[in-house]
Amino acid sequence: MNETLSKILGGKQGAIGLGILAALILVLLPLGLDPFRLGLVGKYLTYAFVAVSLVLLWGNGGILSLGQGIFFGLGGYAMAMFLKLEASDPVSTAIQSTPGIPDFMDWNQLTALPWFWEPFKSLPLTILAILIVPTLFAFLIGYAMFKRRVGGVYFAIITQAIALILSILIIGQQGYTGGVNGITDLKTLLGWDIRTDSAKYVLYYVNAALLIGCILLSRYVLSSKFGMLLLAMRDKEERVRFSGYDVSNFKIFIFCLSAMISAIGGAMFTLQVGFMSPTFIGIVPSIEMVIFAAVGGRMSLIGAVYGTLLVNAGKTMFSETYPELWLFLMGGLFIAVVMFFPNGLAGIYDKYAKKVPFLRKLSEESPKARKAETVLVETKEAGVKA
Amino acid sequence: MFDYSMAEIGNIVVMQAFSGLSLFSVLLLMALGLAIIFGQMGVINMAHGEFMAIGAYTTVFLSRVAETYGIVNYYFLFAIVAAFIVAFIIGYIVEFALIRHLYKRPLDTLLATWGLSLVMQQIFRSTFGAKEVSAVLPEWLMGSFQPTPDIDIPINGVFVLVLAAVVTLGVFLFMFRSRWGLRVRATVQNRVMAGAVGINTKKVDRVTFALGCGIAGVAGAAFTTIASTGPTTGSLYIVDSFMVVVFGGAASVLGTIASAFGIAQAQSILQFFMTSSMGKVATLMVIVGILMMRPEGLFASKVRK
Amino acid sequence: MSNTDFVLAVEDLTVSFDGFKAVDKLNMYIDKNELRVVIGPNGAGKTTVLDLICGKTKSTAGSIKFKNRELTRLSEHEIVRAGVGRKFQTPSIYENLTVYQNLEVSYPKGRGVFGSLFFKRSDEVVAQVRKIAREIMMEDILGMEAALLSHGQKQWLEIGMLLMQEPELLMLDEPVAGMSAKERDQTAELLNRICQNRSVIVIEHDMEFVKKIAHKVTVLHQGKILAEGAMDKVQANEKVIEVYLGH
Numbered sequence: 001m002n003e004t005l006s007k008i009l010g011g012k013q014g015a016i017g018l019g020i021l022a023a024l025i026l027v028l029l030p031l032g033l034d035p036f037r038l039g040l041v042g043k044y045l046t047y048a049f050v051a052v053s054l055v056l057l058w059g060n061g062g063i064l065s066l067g068q069g070i071f072f073g074l075g076g077y078a079m080a081m082f083l084k085l086e087a088s089d090p091v092s093t094a095i096q097s098t099p100g101i102p103d104f105m106d107w108n109q110l111t112a113l114p115w116f117w118e119p120f121k122s123l124p125l126t127i128l129a130i131l132i133v134p135t136l137f138a139f140l141i142g143y144a145m146f147k148r149r150v151g152g153v154y155f156a157i158i159t160q161a162i163a164l165i166l167s168i169l170i171i172g173q174q175g176y177t178g179g180v181n182g183i184t185d186l187k188t189l190l191g192w193d194i195r196t197d198s199a200k201y202v203l204y205y206v207n208a209a210l211l212i213g214c215i216l217l218s219r220y221v222l223s224s225k226f227g228m229l230l231l232a233m234r235d236k237e238e239r240v241r242f243s244g245y246d247v248s249n250f251k252i253f254i255f256c257l258s259a260m261i262s263a264i265g266g267a268m269f270t271l272q273v274g275f276m277s278p279t280f281i282g283i284v285p286s287i288e289m290v291i292f293a294a295v296g297g298r299m300s301l302i303g304a305v306y307g308t309l310l311v312n313a314g315k316t317m318f319s320e321t322y323p324e325l326w327l328f329l330m331g332g333l334f335i336a337v338v339m340f341f342p343n344g345l346a347g348i349y350d351k352y353a354k355k356v357p358f359l360r361k362l363s364e365e366s367p368k369a370r371k372a373e374t375v376l377v378e379t380k381e382a383g384v385k386a
Numbered sequence: 387m388f389d390y391s392m393a394e395i396g397n398i399v400v401m402q403a404f405s406g407l408s409l410f411s412v413l414l415l416m417a418l419g420l421a422i423i424f425g426q427m428g429v430i431n432m433a434h435g436e437f438m439a440i441g442a443y444t445t446v447f448l449s450r451v452a453e454t455y456g457i458v459n460y461y462f463l464f465a466i467v468a469a470f471i472v473a474f475i476i477g478y479i480v481e482f483a484l485i486r487h488l489y490k491r492p493l494d495t496l497l498a499t500w501g502l503s504l505v506m507q508q509i510f511r512s513t514f515g516a517k518e519v520s521a522v523l524p525e526w527l528m529g530s531f532q533p534t535p536d537i538d539i540p541i542n543g544v545f546v547l548v549l550a551a552v553v554t555l556g557v558f559l560f561m562f563r564s565r566w567g568l569r570v571r572a573t574v575q576n577r578v579m580a581g582a583v584g585i586n587t588k589k590v591d592r593v594t595f596a597l598g599c600g601i602a603g604v605a606g607a608a609f610t611t612i613a614s615t616g617p618t619t620g621s622l623y624i625v626d627s628f629m630v631v632v633f634g635g636a637a638s639v640l641g642t643i644a645s646a647f648g649i650a651q652a653q654s655i656l657q658f659f660m661t662s663s664m665g666k667v668a669t670l671m672v673i674v675g676i677l678m679m680r681p682e683g684l685f686a687s688k689v690r691k
Numbered sequence: 692m693s694n695t696d697f698v699l700a701v702e703d704l705t706v707s708f709d710g711f712k713a714v715d716k717l718n719m720y721i722d723k724n725e726l727r728v729v730i731g732p733n734g735a736g737k738t739t740v741l742d743l744i745c746g747k748t749k750s751t752a753g754s755i756k757f758k759n760r761e762l763t764r765l766s767e768h769e770i771v772r773a774g775v776g777r778k779f780q781t782p783s784i785y786e787n788l789t790v791y792q793n794l795e796v797s798y799p800k801g802r803g804v805f806g807s808l809f810f811k812r813s814d815e816v817v818a819q820v821r822k823i824a825r826e827i828m829m830e831d832i833l834g835m836e837a838a839l840l841s842h843g844q845k846q847w848l849e850i851g852m853l854l855m856q857e858p859e860l861l862m863l864d865e866p867v868a869g870m871s872a873k874e875r876d877q878t879a880e881l882l883n884r885i886c887q888n889r890s891v892i893v894i895e896h897d898m899e900f901v902k903k904i905a906h907k908v909t910v911l912h913q914g915k916i917l918a919e920g921a922m923d924k925v926q927a928n929e930k931v932i933e934v935y936l937g938h
Contacts, residue, residue, distance in 0.1 A: 064493045144678035153430050153492050154681060157628045158674060164625050165670045172663035225801050225810035232785045232796050239783040239849075242745060243797045244771035244856060253804045283625065287500055294497065327508035334501020338494045339487060 008220045017302050018215065025208045025305075035197045042204040042272045044312040045211055047072075049265025051292040051304035052211070053258035056218050058290065059298030060227065061254045062234030063151065066286050067159030068262050070166055071134040073281035075263025077170075077177075078133060080276035081117060082126040083186035083194075084178075103185070108175030116176075123190060130267045131260055138259030142252035149248070151237075160283055167282035182277025186270065194271060207268040214261050215301050221257065222301075230254060291330075294337045297346025306345055397536045398658060406654030408543045408612050411550035414646040415605030416623055417630035418557055419598035421642050424631055426574055426594045429485060429495045433503035434627065435620025437599040440476060440506075441469035441606025442521075442615040443514055449521035449610075459524045466549070466607045473603025478596035485595060486588065503621065510617040520614035527611055542611040549608050553601060558639055560597075570594055626653075629673050635683030645683075649673065695759065698723050698860055698890045699744070704753035706743060713739045715914035716753070721860070726886040728893045728901045731911035732935050737894045738780065740911070741862050744892075745777040746770045757860060772802070776858035780865050782845035786838035790829055790848060793837050794820045797852040819855065827851035827881065843874035847881070854885060861885070862892045867900050879903040910935065 009015040029041050050068045058064045090099040096106040101113050119125040141162065145155055170177045178184070186194070193199060221227055233240045233247055241247050270276045279285065288311075296307020311333070318326040341347055390398065420434050431437075445465040452461035484502065488495040523542070530540040561567040572580040573590045581587045609615065630649055634641030649669060657665030677683070699721040706714045714736045721727055729737050742748040744755055746767040755762040762770050771777075785793050798819060801810030824830040827847040832840075840848060846866055853861055866882070867875045875897070882891065882904050895901050901908065901922065908925045910917040912935070918928045925931055 058493075062493075064496070066496075141678075145681070148678070148681050150678075150681040153424075153428065153496065154632060154677075156493065156496055157430065157632060158677060161625055161629060161670055161674055165667055165674065168663045168670075169667050172661060172667065221808065224808050225796070226804065226807040228788065228792055228796055229807055231787055235785045235787055236783050238747075238779070239785070239852075240796075241767045242747075242771055242777050242779075243852065244768050244799060244802055246766075246768045246802075249804050250807075287497075290497060324508060324512060327504050327511075331501040331504030331506075331508065334504070335484065335498045338491075338498040338501075339484070342494070 004220070008216050008223075014219065018212070021302050021305060022212060025211075026205070030201070030204065035200060038204060039200055039272065040312075040316060041309070042200070042207055043269065044309050045204075045207055045305070046265040046269035046272065047289060047292060047312065048211055048305045048308040049214060049268070050262045050289040051296060051308045052214055052218055052301055053261040053265075054290055054293035055296075055298060055301050055304045056221065056230075056261075057254055057258040058293065059300075060222060060230045060234065061251065062230075063251060063255065064156045064290070065159045065255070065258070066156045066283070066290065067163035068258070068289050069281045069283075069286035070159070070163050071138065071259040071262035072266035072269070072285075072289070073166065073170075073276070073278070074134040074137065075130045075266030076270045076276040076280060077183065077266075078120065078126055078129045078263075079267035079270040080183035080186060081120040082123060083189060083270065084183045085113075085117065085121055086189070087185060087187045102178070102183070104178045104181070104183075105175055110175045114176050130263055134259045134263035134266075135256045138256045139252060142255040143248075146248035146251040146255075151251075160286065163281060163286045164283055167278045170278040170281065178277075180278060182275055182279070184275040184277075186274045189271065195274060200272065203268070203272045207272060210264055210268065211305070214264065215305075218261070218301050221254075226250065226253075288330075291334055291337065293344075295333065295344050297344030297349075299343060300346035303344055303346035303349075310345075393536075397534075399655065400537055401539075402655050402658045403651060404539055404543055406651040407547050408540075409654055410647050410650035411543075411546040412605055412609050412612070412623065413626055413630050413650050414550050414643060415553060415601055415608060416627040417634070417642050417646050418554060418639075419601035419605070420627050421631045421634070421639075422557070422561075422601070423595055423598035426570060426598075427485075427489060427591055428492050429489070429595075430492065430499070430628070431485075431595075431598070432496055432499040432624065433480075433506060433620075434499075434599070434602055435622070435624040436503045436506035436510075437473045437477060437602035437620070438606040438609060438623065439510060439615060439617070439620040440473045441603030442610050442619065443510060443519075443606070444469045444472045444603065445607045445610045446514070446519050446521045446615060449523075453522050458522055459526065462524050462527065465521075466604055469603040469607035470600040471603075473606070474596045474600035477599025478592060480599070481592045481595040486591065489591075503624075507617045507621070514617070516617060518614040518616035518619075521610040523611060546608045546611055549604070553604055554639070554643065557601065561639070566593070625670075629670065632677060633673050633683055638683075641683060695720070695756070696723075697721060697756075698725075698758060699892075700754075700756045700759075701740075701744070702754050702756075704740075704743060704750055704755060706739065706748060706751045712914050714743065714750075717911075717914070717916060719909060719916070719919075721890050721892065723890060724886060724888065726882065726891045726893065726904055726906045727909060728895055728905040728907075729909045729911060730895065730898075730901060730935065731917070734913075735911040736914040737911050738864055739914075741777060741864055741892070741894065744770075744862065745775055747777075768802075771856065771858075772799075774857075774859040776853035776856055776861045778846075778849050778853055778861075778863045778866060780868070782842065782849050784837050784840075784845055784848050784852065786836070788837055789833065790824070790835050790837055790840070791820060791833040793848055794823055794851055794855055797855040799856045823851045823854050826854060826884070828877065843870045843878075846870065847878070850881065850885075858889060860890045860892070864894045865896065866893060867895065867897060875900055876903075 009018065025045065030038060033041065050072050054068060084102045088100065088102045093099045093101070093103065093106070096103065098106055098111045101110060119129060141159070145158065150158070171180045188194060194203065229240060229245065229250060233250060237247055266280070269280070292308040292311050293304045294307070295311050296303030296305065314329065315326060318329060337344060416434065416438055419437070420431065423429055423431050448461055448465040448468060449458065452458050480502065484498055485495060488498060527542045527545055530538050532538055561570065569580070569585045569590050572585060573587045577587055626649065630642060630646045633649065634645035652669045652672070653665055656668050660668065697720045701717055701719040704714055704717040705712060717740065729740065731737055739748060743750050744762065746762065746765060750763050757773055757775060760773060762773070765773065785796065788796065795812070795816060798816055801807045821830065824833055827850060829844065829848065829851065837845070837848060850863065850866065867878050870878060879900060882893065885891070893904065905922050907920060908922050909919045910925055910931050917934065918925050918931050
């Protein structure tokens with residue numbers, strides 16, 4: 001197999017794992033669920049982007065960001081701003097005192113579009129903004145913190161504070177941001193109605209494909225020397241530094257990448273759900289997204305997707321019927337995962353899969369064993385070539 | 387702000403500064419507990435706000451008991467002690483059941499204590515209801531006095547300030563003048579060595595954690611004199627308290643006081659001239675900005691790395 | 692300061708922590724291919740000197756020149772890239788990676804973010820890993836997870852990781868601490884082999900071991916040099932016996 005391809009797929013086991021996931025979200029769920037439930041899954045899958053980004057950043061890099069909601073939100077808002085402008089053309093907003101601007105601006109006595117809304121009249125610029133604004137923001141935070149060797153708990157707390165600041169800011173600046181309600185009543189994308197069932201199917205598939213794309217990209221990063229260095233830094237940062245690496249650059253990069261992946265999820269959320277609000281930015285959503293990754297297994301990209309689906313399905317189920325029980329369960333989940341299952345579902349799978357004959361075949365190469373084996377095989381191959 | 391005369395602005399500043407002092411007192415009490423725990427074991431207790439709520443609910447509960455017996459004027463000092471003890475005991479149990487297993491994984495502690503805070507909030511909600519409740523305050527805590535006709539200083543604010551000062555002094559004496567404090571500091575500086583000279587470091591950890599929680603309980607008792615308590619009250623203060631601790635330089639009592647003062651005053655005064663949320667945003671942004679420039683906080687001592 | 696032929700020239704190096712001078716106007720010169728051992732009682736400033744050279748601690752005053760290049764203003768990774776390798780007191784390896792990966796991570800290519808993303812495991816890399824693995828007697832266990840190694844093997848692995856970088860100056864902080872007698876001998880042989888084409892500074896307490904490897908010995912005491920020279924001369928020095936060896 002081509003080396004790069006094999007890296008992206010993660011060897012035989014990785015390819016099988018990804019195949020099963022793809023079959024589940026691309027075939028089984030769309031076939032088995034009604035459009036409403038499938039819409040919920042689509043929404044959960046946008047959170048999975050954040051969970052995947054946390055596997056990179058936290059699981060592999062050892063950097064816990066409690067502010068991933070910032071990037072999810074920035075991506076989501078960028079998308080929402082574009083859609084809102086499209087929905088606010090002068091004809092449909094003719095009854096406003098200033099037609100042609102979003103309704104909430106009109107309610108807040110704004111008479112002109114604020115300058116920072118201007119770029120969102122164009123779709124290409126919006127897509128650029130979705131990808132670049134969160135990444136740039138992450139770069140600024142990362143540069144300031146990692147260059148000064150701030151990490152661990154401090155980093156977690158400061159990212160949390162930034163998430164809080166941003167959510168208060170958005171809620172407070174109602175005229176510019178839609179305030180606590182967020183940006184709502186989004187209707188069309190370049191004239192294409194995103195609220196119809198058929199549009200929802202299309203968006204679901206786009207979202208699923210993007211998610212798998214992000215997983216493949218993350219696989220590549222983790223399987224490269226960069227990925228090995230991430231693990232090395234998590235273990236022994238000093239040693240990496242004294243092996244001639246500028247550790248901060250690596251941390252900044254992985255933080256930026258995780259921000260970009262989260263932002264794609266945010267944008268897809270807006271498209272599928274039809275609104276964006278500050279409730280997805282603050283402290284609570286940001287830390288809940290960490291638990292999605294933790295439940296799936298903080299080291300496992302695919303586990304993160306399952307973790308997200310599972311926790312959210314549970315949340316939807318319980319908060320409909322026993323809202324009180326849900327908070328206990330959620331709290332208990334945080335504690336239990338940390339205390340008893342630090343490697344989440346992926347860890348449990350690795351531990352028990354060997355006992356089931358059918359699964360044993362699939363999981364012959366559990367991560368630990370795999371590392372040793374593939375390296376040996378790879379060295380041998382390389383040796384033969386030489 | 388230009389609609390006011392200079393004298394009025396002066397009066398506003400004084401009164402806002404005083405309301406800032408109440409916030410300062412609560413933040414200081416919260417942050418002291420956090421700082422002790424963080425400084426001691428590098429553990430961030432995300433459920434710290436809920437320990438404050440425990441203190442507040444204990445006070446509310448006792449005030450109701452006192453009301454039925456008609457002793458509202460006397461229960462409050464007792465309630466402060468009770469708030470401390472209840473929070474201390476629960477903290478002790480939490481350390482034993484949860485925290486001690488996670489000392490080598492500070493980031494995981496963060497997540498586990500967050501889970502704990504969710505559970506505790508739900509317990510408050512199930513026990514005391516989702517609505518905010520307030521304690522019945524003794525008469526001597528109500529009212530205000532007026533040094534000049536335009537300035538109005540509430541007595542409860544003064545009381546909370548005094549309480550914060552007393553607790554701070556107590557913590558200082560405990561940490562730097564008592565045998566226990568010596569053990570705590572020894573454990574912080576060299577855990578292995580402290581163990582080797584016969585200090586039960588596990589017990590030190592447990593008592594320190596419980597003490598931090600107990601002080602949060604006192605913060606909760608103080609809190610009931612200035613606001614009402616709901617299940618999520620604690621979580622509203624948690625980020626601010628973290629900021630106080632980090633900003634003050636985790637290990638310094640003086641730094642904690644100064645940063646609690648600065649943050650509370652900035653918020654309180656800015657909130658008058660801007661909207662309440664923008665005042666908070668501005669304050670937090672300045673803190674985060676400064677922390678990015680000076681990650682070790684304002685008052686960290688130079689340490690040999 | 693003028694240029695010299697020395698690989699490392701330390702002059703008037705001083706560092707103080709809150710007034711306490713851990714290293715005080717230290718002068719030290721290391722030749723090409725020299726193996727220098729630094730000894731001295733605890734707290735003499737031995738580890739601090741290494742910290743200063745490799746940039747972990749910033750000096751208060753003085754200069755450190757490596758091949759006539761001033762190091763005091765460089766950051767840690769720049770110093771490493773200039774050709775200075777540093778082994779820590781406790782073995783510092785990546786326990787979650789295999790022996791092979793530990794060595795490969797230390798290979799001095801693909802050190803930038805993008806370089807590492809597109810780093811290809813070329814034949815050259817594999818050959819270098821094998822060569823170093825042979826040197827540190829670990830060729831047969833390349834696939835083993837580093838956490839499973841014995842204490843002595845971990846020390847060797849860290850030395851191997853440094854050798855991957857082909858440093859011109861290698862600094863080892865107590866490389867045989869916690870090793871068995873046999874392992875000590877093997878380490879002495881290893882050090883004698885690897886100083887063939889590079890300079891080495893070793894901090895060590897074990898005098899038997901020092902005798903086996905040292906070209907020259909520097910005795911530090913309270914941040915200053917107490918004596919310097921050949922092992923037998925230093926051992927006979929009365930001041931040295933008094934503050935250190937006599938105990």
